[in-house]
Amino acid sequence: xxxxxxxxxxxxxxxxxxxxxxxxxxxxxxxxxxxxxxxxxxxxxxxxxxxxxxxxxxxxxxxxxxxxxxxxxxxxxxxxxxxxxxxxxxxxxxxxxxxxxxxxxxxxxxxxxxxxxxxxxxxxxxxxxxxxxxxxxxxxxxxxxxxxxxxxxxxxxxxxxxxxxxxxxxxxxxxxxxxxxxxxxxxxxxxxxxxxxxxxxxxxxxxxxxxxxxxxxxxxxxxxxxxxxxxxxxxxxxxxxxxxxxxxxxxxxxxxxxxxxxxxxxxxxxxxxxxxxxxxxxxxxxxxxxxxxxxxxxxxxxxxxxxxxxxxxxxxxxxxxxxxxxxxxxxxxxxxxxxxxxxxxxxxxxxxxxxxxxx
Ligand code: ADP
Numbered sequence: 450x451x452x453x454x455x456x457x458x459x460x461x462x463x464x465x466x467x468x469x470x471x472x473x474x475x476x477x478x479x480x481x482x483x484x485x486x487x488x489x490x491x492x493x494x495x496x497x498x499x500x501x502x503x504x505x506x507x508x509x510x511x512x513x514x515x516x517x518x519x520x521x522x523x524x525x526x527x528x529x530x531x532x533x534x535x536x537x538x539x540x541x542x543x544x545x546x547x548x549x550x551x552x553x554x555x556x557x558x559x560x561x562x563x564x565x566x567x568x569x570x571x572x573x574x575x576x577x578x579x580x581x582x583x584x585x586x587x588x589x590x591x592x593x594x595x596x597x598x599x600x601x602x603x604x605x606x607x608x609x610x611x612x613x614x615x616x617x618x619x620x621x622x623x624x625x626x627x628x629x630x631x632x633x634x635x636x637x638x639x640x641x642x643x644x645x646x647x648x649x650x651x652x653x654x655x656x657x658x659x660x661x662x663x664x665x666x667x668x669x670x671x672x673x674x675x676x677x678x679x680x681x682x683x684x685x686x687x688x689x690x691x692x693x694x695x696x697x698x699x700x701x702x703x704x705x706x707x708x709x710x711x712x713x714x715x716x717x718x719x720x721x722x723x724x725x726x727x728x729x730x731x732x733x734x735x736x737x738x739x740x741x742x743x744x745x746x747x748x749x750x751x752x753x754x755x756x757x758x759x760x761x762x763x764x765x766x767x768x769x770x771x772x773x774x775x776x777x778x779x780x781x782x783x784x785x786x787x788x789x790x791x792x793x794x795x796x797x798x799x800x801x802x803x804x805x806x807x808x
Contacts, residue, residue: 457590462551467584468506468807471577472498472800473562473569474616474623475655475758475766477712478692479719481685482676487608488636490676491689492626494696495616498655499800503573505558506807507581511551518553523560531558535578538610545606546582548589562795563662567732567762571669575610576617579603580803588808604638611669615639620802622646622700628693647703652771652799656778658785659793660736660763667723667730672761675726685722689715705754705770712768716758723761734763736788741765743784753777771798 474495482490512518517539521532535556543549558577564570583603587594600618608615608625616623619641628634676682692711699707723730737759744757744767755769755777767785769777778796786792 457586458547459551459589462511463589464508464510465585465588466506466508466807467581467588468504468805469577469580469584469803470502470504470806471573471580471617471803472620473501473503473573474498474613475569475768476613476616476760477715477758478689478696479715480613480625481673481689481719481722481761482682483612483673487612489612489626490682491686492624492628492634492693493613493616493689494622494624494642494693495613496622496650496653496655496799497617497620497802498797500797501560501562501568501573501657501795503558503560503570503577504806505556505574505577505581507578507585508555508557509552509585512553516550520555522555522557523564525557525559532556538575538578539582542582542606542609546586548585549582562657563659565664566659566662567665567760567764568657568795569613569760571611572614572617575614576603576607576803579607579610579614580618580805582606584805584808601638608638612673618803620800622650622799624693624697626693628697629690631697642697642700645697645701647700649703649705649770649772650700650799654769654771654774654777655797655799656767656769656781657795657797658740658765658767658781658789659795660734660740660765660789662764662790662793665762666732667761669761672723672726672730675728676722679722679726681722681725685718688718709748709754709756712758713756719761720759732762733759737763737765739788740767740785743788747780747784751776755780 474497476495478494480489480493560570580603604615604618616639622642623639625639696711753773758766
């Protein structure tokens with residue numbers, strides 16, 4: 450990304466506040482495996498959610514000492530772990546945002562869903578932070594920057610915080626990673642798919658069935674790194690590339706049967722990669738498998754094209770067309786809720802992307 454850093458240092462250091470609400474996303478073609486510099490080993494595609502969001506505000510004032518200080522409040526409580534991670538993130542990108550070192554920060558954030566549980570709070574959390582930093586930059590150094598440039602830059606820096614966060618900067622369906630023969634695709638930032646989407650996908654539903662809200666057993670970074678020695682990784686990369694092309698075609702034509710096949714196979718491939726890594730991880734719980742079986746049975750009996758997908762954890766995303774909402778919600782209530790913890794389901798759907806909440 451082109452830099453023009455010299456101008457991005459405050460002559461007079463201000464007090465101020467910015468804030469963004471940013472959503473999580475659910476990947477349909479999974480990102481699993483990466484190269485140095487947060488470059489994905491394969492292209493991925495997700496849709497952005499509406500209800501599963503992080504709201505983050507950053508208050509800033511002139512730094513009291515050398516370098517910056519940062520306090521992080523999660524749900525109103527000081528959180529040292531999140532503070533440490535955010536300090537590392539800010540340090541890692543401070544060459545691109547040199548004004549960071551001139552400020553002290555108070556960050557307040559809340560997630561509308563359990564974090565570190567495989568529902569991609571890293572995507573909503575890191576994209577919210579990246580949007581806030583880009584907002585400080587736009588407010589003081591680049592007031593007339595276009596929205597297009599702003600979101601591209603936010604996506605670039607969200608990616609450096611957490612790969613899949615780069616897709617959360619846009620609403621609707623978003624790809625990340627170079628796809629041969631498809632223009633505007635890049636390993637550096639997400640690409641909103643504006644054209645060639647059948648209208649059935651504009652309102653797609655995602656009911657997230659919480660089988661286990663506890664923290665994940667395996668961090669995403671360890672999971673990605675295990676792909677380097679996984680004996681099946683080359684086959685997986687080939688499959689992901691083919692699935693990207695197939696999925697783009699399916700979302701263009703609205704072929705729901707084709708959609709279900711690709712999406713479920715992607716979820717199981719992701720878990721297969723974890724099961725065949727050394728050390729291996731079994732992230733599904735017995736109830737994850739029971740839900741998968743029930744979803745398959747339900748589809749067979751009713752013909753309703755509802756399918757499951759999973760992130761790197763035990764919770765199940767049940768995704769389905771809006772026109773089947775009533776029947777599928779009844780099915781969730783009668784068959785699936787009892788397989789979740791404390792009958793927990795988050796009913797979500799395709800969302801429009803981040804919103805500014807403070808300026
Ligand atoms: P998840 O499945 O929720 O993404 P990860 O373990 O991959 O689980 O990511 C969780 C990490 O994401 C947290 O440790 C934290 O660093 C980051 N994160 C989550 N929520 C926020 C937030 N609101 N603000 C900043 N970072 C966040």
